Ligand SMILES: Nc1ncnc2c1ncn2[C@@H]1O[C@H](COP(=O)(O)OP(=O)(O)OP(=O)(O)O)[C@@H](O)[C@H]1O
């Protein structure tokens with residue numbers, strides 16, 4: 024048969040079995056779109072976590088109380104007896120003790136009610152030192168951050184996050200206004216530039232107060248004596264491991280701990296956070312790829328079924344065509360054209376549906392959706408291959424029957 | 434009446450294949466196969482015709498095993514059909530006529546025995562040369578017609594020409610001419626379901642004739658027709674025979690068999706008797 028006639032016969036067969044062709048195309052489409060979307064969601068989540076991590080600041084080491092040991096699991100913890108103190112932070116700030124550390128910002132925080140005039144707002148109050156803004160890589164949109172002198176003087180001042188400021192003062196400038204926390208009146212001296220959110224934490228909803236002020240006037244109990252986190256900024260990314268060692272040595276000595284494995288604190292670097300988050304993410308991506316693979320398999324089995332049924336139904340037709348002198352090549356080609364046209368239509372439809380999904384999905388949930396070219400390509404190849412194999416293979420088998428056996432089949 | 438139609442084409446005798454569009458068979462030009470089954474004009478002088486068998490079957494058996502029980506549809510059939518012969522096959526229902534015809538048309542394979550077509554053993558032919566023979570040299574009319582339900586009459590008739598790689602406009606021309614030959618010019622755009630049984634049978638015949646085959650095998654081609662149409666078709670077959678084709682046809686009607694040069698009677702899968710017409 025001429026190629027033109029082969030194509031015409033193929034298209035006539037596709038149109039002639041409209042519903043069945045549509046179902047085949049739909050099966051391929053759903054398989055491909057499912058893979059594009061699930062892998063896209065996984066990769067989107069990964070990029071969200073990565074940007075949250077880089078928002079922490081650069082060359083950062085984070086010291087937290089409690090420790091994770093290989094055998095004993097977690098000892099201590101964030102809320103329980105905090106083992107870190109302001110003295111620890113001050114020690115780390117010394118050039119002699121930790122030359123690779125250029126700035127230290129301890130952080131003690133609790134949730135308090137802030138009152139300004141008639142409005143009040145519940146948010147986290149963070150006690151820290153003058154290096155906080157530098158260490159956390161934050162800018163001020165108005166006013167200034169408190170100084171070393173204000174910290175040592177335990178001045179009643181506060182710097183507000185942009186959300187906190189607008190909740191308390193509306194559109195009005197918060198500078199030189201006052202807020203009351205636990206009966207202490209603080210003067211607002213600055214407002215932070217918006218930094219969005221990191222994971223579940225809103226970086227714009229907080230009030231930063233000199234840690235001396237929180238310890239002496241605002242906080243009570245362990246919150247007044249200990250700190251929940253010490254942020255240390257290393258001089259460079261190459262100095263990070265040196266800084267890690269210095270902090271580790273100093274804190275072990277200060278806490279009188281002989282065995283490093285007994286440490287009651289944990290030092291985390293941004294890179295370890297990133298690699299942990301990445302491995303979590305990779306697991307997540309693998310999981311989603313697994314789900315996508317299963318949906319591809321289910322779609323593939325659907326396609327396989329329809330193809331097998333449609334070819335079986337047409338064994339008589341194959342027998343007749345053979346009886347009229349169709350060589351096996353012509354029969355194989357006719358079904359090849361049919362199956363690959365269905366596969367191609369399904370493939371195009373699946374990619375379009377997937378792309379449409381990546382546009383729509385971000386409006387329905389918070390994570391972005393990225394398109395993975397590899398997953399898309401694999402999905403297209405697999406879906407079309409399934410269509411081809413199960414469209415052509417049974418037809419080729421039927422073409423091997425004698426015309427009469429094929430004509431009598433059913 | 435059979436004699437009457439023979440008379441009307443007597444003038445065509447001994448006329449070469451390529452030259453005539455006279456008589457009842459408007460031969461379509463082009464695509465004249467130069468196959469391995471030659472057409473000879475035996476009617477000119479039957480006694481002088483060289484006896485060279487087109488079909489040569491020896492000890493043919495066909496056994497079906499639908500269940501545990503074996504059904505012997507053919508039990509050792511030996512027969513020859515010479516070039517340009519017109520043979521009628523008769524026999525009771527279930528005697529194995531269709532089975533024999535399918536094997537003759539290279540549509541089915543015997544369980545044992547040999548079948549030589551124009552001197553060549555069919556069991557040793559490749560799939561492709563079998564396809565070529567079915568397409569170019571044999572015209573087969575099925576007892577069950579076997580038309581494709583989705584295609585209109587003329588599209589059904591053009592099918593064999595598609596596999597012969599004939600260009601589309603010529604295919605249509607030849608398909609329409611062939612349908613006209615069987616008296617269906619008015620029904621070319623009807624689908625099989627929109628045709629009567631006799632009309633479907635004639636579409637099947639037109640499809641067998643469209644390639645201009647050297648060997649025409651027809652399984653009860655007039656079984657569903659009224660006497661007038663049956664005679665018309667019979668005349669057509671006779672014309673083909675006169676122009677050199679070999680024709681084998683299955684029939685239950687003695688009138689039809691009377692037209693043939695030889696009648697083979699089959700009973701229980703065996704050749705019962707053979708009689709040469711006077
Ligand atoms: N596929 C098959 N499986 C089993 N038995 C079969 C098969 N085809 C034919 N037969 C048997 O072979 C025998 C011959 O069948 P065949 O069709 O050749 O008969 P026939 O002479 O053409 O009959 P009719 O005149 O009714 O068409 C029958 O007994 C039939 O039942």
Ligand SMILES: [Mg+2]
Nearest residue numbers: 530531532576
């Ligand atoms: Mg029969």
